[in-house]
Amino acid sequence: MDFFEQQDRARRNTGRLVMLMVLAVITLIGTTTLVIAIAWQVYQYGNYSLQALNAQLLGSVALVVVGVVFLGWAFKALQLRAGGKVVAERLGGRLLNLKPQGLHEQRVLNVVEEMALAAGVPVPPVYLLEETSINAFAAGLRPEDAVIGVTRGAIETLTRDELQGVIAHEFSHILHGDMRLNTRLVAVLNGILLLGLIGELVLRGGSHTRHAPRSSSNDKGRGNAVALVMVVGLALLIIGYAGTFFGNLIKAAVSRQREFLADASAVQYTRNPNGIAGALKKLGRGSQLEASHAAEYSHMYFGQGLALSKMMATHPPLEERIRRIDPNWDGVVLGDEVFERPAQPPSESNEATAGFSAAAAGVAIASIGEPQSLHLDEARDSLAQIDERLRDAAHDPHGALAILYGLLLGRDADTRQQRMSWMQANLAPLISDRLLDLDSALQQLPAGRRLPLLELSIPALKQLEPLDFVTLKRDIGTLLISTKQLDLIEWALLRIVERNLGMQRTVDGRLPLASLGNESCVLLAALARQGSSHEHAASEAFQAAWSTLPFTPRIFAEQPEASVTELNAALHRLNQMRPLQKPQLLKAMARCIEQDGRISASEAELMRAVADTLDCPMPPLLSDRLEAAPA
Secondary structure, eight states: OOHHHHHHHHHHHHHHHHHHHHHHHHHHHHHHHHHHHHHHHHHHHSSOOGGGOOHHHHHHHHHHHHHHHHHHHHHHHHHHTTOTHHHHHHTTOEEOSSOOOHHHHHHHHHHHHHHHHHHTSOOOOEEEEOOSSOOEEEEOSSGGGOEEEEEHHHHHHSOHHHHHHHHHHHHHHHHTTHHHHHHHHHHHHHHHHHHHHHHHHHHHHHHHHHTSOOOGGGHHHHHHHHHHHHHHHHHHHHHHHHHHHHHHHHHHHHHHHHHHHHHHHHHHHHSOHHHHHHHHHHHTTOOOOOOTTGGGGGGGBSSOOSOOOTTTOSSOOHHHHHHHHOTTOOSOOOOOOOOOOOOOOOOOSSGGGGOEETTHHHHHHHTTTOOOHHHHHHHHHHHHHSOHHHHHHTTSHHHHHHHHHHHTTOSSHHHHHHHHHHHHHHSOHHHHHHHHHHHHHHHTOOTTOHHHHHHHHHHHHTTSOHHHHHHHHHHHHHHHHHHOOOOHHHHHHHHHHHHHTTOSOOOOOOBOGGGOHHHHHHHHHHHHHHHOSSHHHHHHHHHHHHTTSSSOOOOGGGSOOOOHHHHHHHHHHHTTBOGGGHHHHHHHHHHHHTTTSEEOHHHHHHHHHHHHHTTOOOOOOOOHHHHTSOO
């Protein structure tokens, strides 16, 4: 099942899960309403009859119960809108991206960065949990706000290959929609659990009232009122926790099946079954978390984070997970390994400038959501070709901001000088001075490495204050208006920043490709012009791409050059396309850039940047050298 089928399946599974939860809530509402109404009937009249129950009373009680469940869900959903960092911080995590301490922390950061670049997604923030057990998790609603969490025990106990297997497992959850489903489950269950918590408080209050001093004149009335309160509290407690019990059953059933898929994906990503298998074998030493909120997120972890019964277990039995990867396992847990810092891959002579074969884009599209070991090799090459000064700056908020402005300077000498002058006059001295320091390294950045450098910078950019985001958006808008011209790759990089920093509203993919002809035409015409040296070549590229789509023929010469506003509008609509139809547009884009028989590094970078803005995280294109390497 490919990435787009996984996306579609995740969306359908979310709908089914919501229906199951709605049925659970309706059952809870009905039961709670009936119990409270009967208790009120007995309190008022000393007996009850189902026929005599007041319809207005039933409606009022039902409304209150619905309100309680909704408020519990809404509060948690609003809290989780900030992204996976909320989960990481509630579990006591510390951000590593800015200041990793020691070789172990640097190693896990390196592994996450390599995996992100290989998968074609922005580098997620990495949080360290000071727990001695071995565990990890991915949290967030979208890849743009995802985080990776990992325990101290995992980074100090696991070898690099084993740690890579664990991180690949978590990236599978991000790419296949499991993370979003898991995060939404937390909010829904919180709404149901709130009923039980209120019932517990009511019971405690009723118990204190029952033991308080009474006057003989109102003993009977007060006793009846206390009894009513106790009955209502007990009903809420039982029903609320019963709802949570069945909700947890649903959570466990969904989670167990997705763990097998993530384990298999980790093997596919790394081409090293010993990595994930070794991590699972060491997991038997202990994976339970001590954090106070660990139970709330039990279904998100790499290993069983809590001691639970077999029925409520959020993960399959460990032995079964191991044997699916290593059928010949002898049941022995691996011994401790000595930590060794991995050797840095040798830097090749500027491979990025050599370009790619015409088939490379198709291979990358087929690997969306399913990166291979060769993509990891390409990611390591990318990191090795980025100047160490830029890599260090990418892990600091002000350095990352300077890199972003530097990437917007462009390649043309006149435009670059004009924009640099504007930045020196308008940016804060701290940023403009940092940009000057990095300018020479940015000018020497190999073709095709702007996107990896930006993806490295995303976690640091996310640490900026909200006011900095407003200033950033204003400054970029003013800069681009003042210089008139915007390169297509610069436009695509800006869209990536906006999505990952929460400047863009998320949309759901429901529009058919057949209704997006004008938008597809705007995008393909822009791609054709960007990658061609003259109008005739651009026309050929456009016609080759357009012929693969289900639209009536169009003449390239009649398509005006799109403005930034028109490109933004077209991309916004295209992003609402049904997941299963996006590959058709991506293949048309690939056909456009490969028309001349070779894909340049800049064309590959542009294709990947546009694909990223369409929520299609495309792995890096493989150079001829890597394509020829044995699998």
